[in-house]
Amino acid sequence: MSNVITANDLTLSYESDEEIIKNANFSIKKGDFVFITGPSGSGKSTLLKSFYGNLTPDSGTLVVGGLDMVDIKKDKLQELRSHLGIVFQDYRLINEWTVEKNVVLPLWISGYSDEVQHTQAKRLLHHVKLSGKEEKYPMELSGGEQQRVGVARALAKNPFLILADEPTGNLDEYSSNVIWDLMENACHQLDTTVVVVTHRIPMVFNIPYRHFTIDENGSVYEIH
Amino acid sequence: MKFIKTHISLIFPLVAILLGLEFFIVFDRTTDSFEKSLKNGYSMMVVSKNEMSIDDFKSWDEHVEQVIELEKSKILERLNMTKESKSQKEFEASLPNFYSLKLDGYLTVKQLEEVKLNLQKSEDIVSIESFQSAYQSKYELFSFIKLAFQTFIVFMSIIGFFLIIKQMEVWNFLHAQRMKVMEIFGASLFLRSKVLINMALIDAIISALITSAIFYAIQNVWVRGSQMEILKENVDAMFAFTDILILLVASIVVVMIAVYLVVVNVKEE
Numbered sequence: 359m360s361n362v363i364t365a366n367d368l369t370l371s372y373e374s375d376e377e378i379i380k381n382a383n384f385s386i387k388k389g390d391f392v393f394i395t396g397p398s399g400s401g402k403s404t405l406l407k408s409f410y411g412n413l414t415p416d417s418g419t420l421v422v423g424g425l426d427m428v429d430i431k432k433d434k435l436q437e438l439r440s441h442l443g444i445v446f447q448d449y450r451l452i453n454e455w456t457v458e459k460n461v462v463l464p465l466w467i468s469g470y471s472d473e474v475q476h477t478q479a480k481r482l483l484h485h486v487k488l489s490g491k492e493e494k495y496p497m498e499l500s501g502g503e504q505q506r507v508g509v510a511r512a513l514a515k516n517p518f519l520i521l522a523d524e525p526t527g528n529l530d531e532y533s534s535n536v537i538w539d540l541m542e543n544a545c546h547q548l549d550t551t552v553v554v555v556t557h558r559i560p561m562v563f564n565i566p567y568r569h570f571t572i573d574e575n576g577s578v579y580e581i582h
Numbered sequence: 583m584k585f586i587k588t589h590i591s592l593i594f595p596l597v598a599i600l601l602g603l604e605f606f607i608v609f610d611r612t613t614d615s616f617e618k619s620l621k622n623g624y625s626m627m628v629v630s631k632n633e634m635s636i637d638d639f640k641s642w643d644e645h646v647e648q649v650i651e652l653e654k655s656k657i658l659e660r661l662n663m664t665k666e667s668k669s670q671k672e673f674e675a676s677l678p679n680f681y682s683l684k685l686d687g688y689l690t691v692k693q694l695e696e697v698k699l700n701l702q703k704s705e706d707i708v709s710i711e712s713f714q715s716a717y718q719s720k721y722e723l724f725s726f727i728k729l730a731f732q733t734f735i736v737f738m739s740i741i742g743f744f745l746i747i748k749q750m751e752v753w754n755f756l757h758a759q760r761m762k763v764m765e766i767f768g769a770s771l772f773l774r775s776k777v778l779i780n781m782a783l784i785d786a787i788i789s790a791l792i793t794s795a796i797f798y799a800i801q802n803v804w805v806r807g808s809q810m811e812i813l814k815e816n817v818d819a820m821f822a823f824t825d826i827l828i829l830l831v832a833s834i835v836v837v838m839i840a841v842y843l844v845v846v847n848v849k850e851e
Contacts, residue, residue, distance in 0.1 A: 410766065412850055440768030452760045467769045511767075 361385045362519055362551045363409060365578075367418035370401065370408055378404045381418065382578040384570065388518070389549040391542070393559050396572035402555040403523050405572065409553065410442055410521055411435045423518065440468055443512030443550075447524035449504045451496040457483070457507050458492040464515040482510040487536055502533025509537050513544060520544060522554045538563070589785050591752065592837070595745030596789035599836060600829050602739040604797055604821075607828065609731050611819035613724075617688040619815075620720060625650075626683040626697070627711040633679055634706060643700040645693070648684035678708055691718050746840055753778060753844045761848045775845040782837035790829040797821040 363386040370379040378401035386392055394402050407413045409422055411430060420427040425438055443464075451460050459466075461482055462475040470478075483489050486506035488499075496504050505525060512520055520541065526534035542565050544550040559569065569581045628639075639646040654674045685697065691714065698712050761774045772779075801820035805813045 412766075436768045436770060438768070439766060442768075444766055450759075450763050450766070452763055454760070463764070464767050467764065467767055467773060 360388055361421070362388050362390070362423060363553070364421045365418065366420075368408070368415055368420050369417045370404055370413055371416050372404075372413075377416065378576050379408075379572070379578065380576040384578060384580060386551060386553065386568075388551055389545065390551050391545045391565060391567040392551075392553045392570060393567055394553065394555045394570045394572065395557065395559065397574060398557075400572040400574060401576050402572055405578070406521055406523050406553065406555050409519075410439055410444055440464065441515070441517055441519070443515070443517035443520040445505075445508050445512045445520065445522035445525045447527045449496070449501075449508045451504055451507055451511075453496050455495075456492065457488065457494050457496065457499070460496065460507055461510045461514055463511055464517075468515065478514055479510075482513060483507075485513075485540060486510045502529045505529055506533060506536055509540055513540065516548060516550070518550060520550055520552045522552070524556055525554065526560075527557070534560070588781070589788070592746070592749050592782065592785040593789050593792070595742045595749065596785060596833055596836065597792050598738050598745065599742035600789055600793035600833055601796065602735045602742065603832055604793055604825060604829060605731065605735050605738075607825060608797065608820055609728075609735070612816040613728060615816055615819060616724070620724070621685065621688045624685070624688075624713075626685070626713075628681045628683055628701065628707055629709040630679045630681065630704075630706045631708055632706045634681065634704075638704075638706075639681075639683060639701070642704050643697045645685045645687070645689060645697050646683050647686040650682040650684070652680035652682060654680070688721075691721055746836065750840050750844050753840075754847065757844070758848045761845065762850055765848075765850055771845060774848075775841055778841050778844065779838075782841050783834065786833040786837045787830065790826065790833045793829050794821075794826045797825065 363384075365382050365384050368379060368382040369377050371377045382405070394405060396402050404413060408415060408420060408427065411422075411427055415428050423438055423441065425434055430438070452463070455463075458476070458479040461479045462470075465475045465478060479492060480489075483492060486509060488503060488506055488510070491499065491503070496507065499507065509522075509525065512522070522541070525537050525541075529537070538560055541552050541554070542563070545552045546565050559567075570578055571581055572578050628634075634649075636646065636649045639649055654677050657677070657680060658674060685694075689697065694712055694714065698710050698714075701707055701710055757778055760777070764774045798821050801817060805817050805820050808814060
């Protein structure tokens with residue numbers, strides 16, 4: 359199977375700061391479900407950011423979806439991002455937009471018709487158990503509901519890669535289960551690659567997964 | 583209410599800037615015609631021993647644009663000395679030549695003094711009357727009004743620009759989060775700023791129309807009804823329909839620069 363993400367001697371740091379990820383070597387294949395764990399401040403989110411081009415590698419190589427992230431052009435990065443599904447711990451919903459408009463953001467960016475957007479929003483909101491809340495605004499929803507909107511948005515365009523940063527960090531058990539179910543289904547049924555940064559892997563997980571961990575020195579290991 | 587609040591905070595400074603711009607345009611047009619009327623109404627009186635042509639005058643000073651020779655007979659006519667024809671002819675022959683000189687622009691008092699000094703260098707010229715005191719009082723009044731208006735225009739524009747900078751900060755606060763999220767999902771710069779562009783364009787059009795309406799009203803209600811001659815003479819200079827286009831373009835340029843600066847300064851987290 360082809361690699362969706364390949365890192366060779368990847369080193370990451372923020373401007374003028376010390377290296378956070380050091381000489382990481384790994385590859386993630388199409389259809390893989392990957393958990394990245396590690397202590398706080400170890401660089402889990404930093405590594406995830408580099409996958410969607412929010413952080414440029416200092417050295418080494420990082421290839422995502424066939425694109426070299428070291429010197430990726432702006433238009434190529436936009437193109438790549440439009441095929442990714444990203445979920446944040448703090449949801450990052452657009453508060454002045456309705457739930458439906460938030461969900462279809464990736465479709466709107468890609469210029470899909472209003473009809474397609476509406477149908478897809480309805481379908482996804484049904485999956486995340488938020489049917490009937492299309493016209494609500496994010497601030498009218500609970501944290502768990504907002505995160506489910508965030509997951510629906512990430513799935514809107516059937517991305518080839520879902521990147522999730524602590525998606526269930528602050529959520530109740532019900533919302534967490536809905537989110538894990540959705541991600542499992544996307545991976546299992548649609549062969550979508552899913553990379554999740556988390557503090558703890560859920561106790562019950564129904565599909566095979568890979569587990570990477572980052573130690574305090576910024577080294578990335580795979581736990582078998 | 584929210585719509586009015588959102589838009590008024592940009593429309594107000596934009597109108598201030600556009601009022602400044604339109605004042606500048608109108609003032610430029612009216613002062614131009616006022617300068618022309620002052621220039622046309624002014625002439626310098628020169629008395630010379632011998633006949634002089636325009637080239638003779640120009641050789642002493644380049645500002646001389648037109649020379650009108652005053653007929654001696656008409657001068658005598660004014661002096662009521664036309665009854666005895668023989669003595670009149672003798673007297674006329676003994677008279678020097680009188681010229682009225684028109685200049686090429688509305689000169690400063692200093693420039694006028696220089697013209698006088700240059701002409702005095704000619705041995706043929708006996709006397710020059712520049713009517714400097716009347717000229718000076720008109721010139722100083724005109725310069726004062728011009729300076730007062732220009733200061734007002736600059737002041738209004740500065741206030742307008744400061745208010746727009748404040749509005750840019752508000753925009754940054756209101757729109758940055760949305761633009762950041764859209765950027766993460768691969769939206770282009772245009773798409774990210776589309777909401778802001780649409781809003782700013784509406785405000786730019788409204789502001790241009792408000793400013794145009796203000797000047798149209800000034801022209802048709804206040805100036806046409808005014809008893810002041812100077813205003814009535816310049817009524818057409820007060821507002822032209824091409825001004826709407828100028829105001830619209832200026833307004834759009836200002837808001838687009840503001841939008842661009844806001845959008846490019848939104849950095850991804």
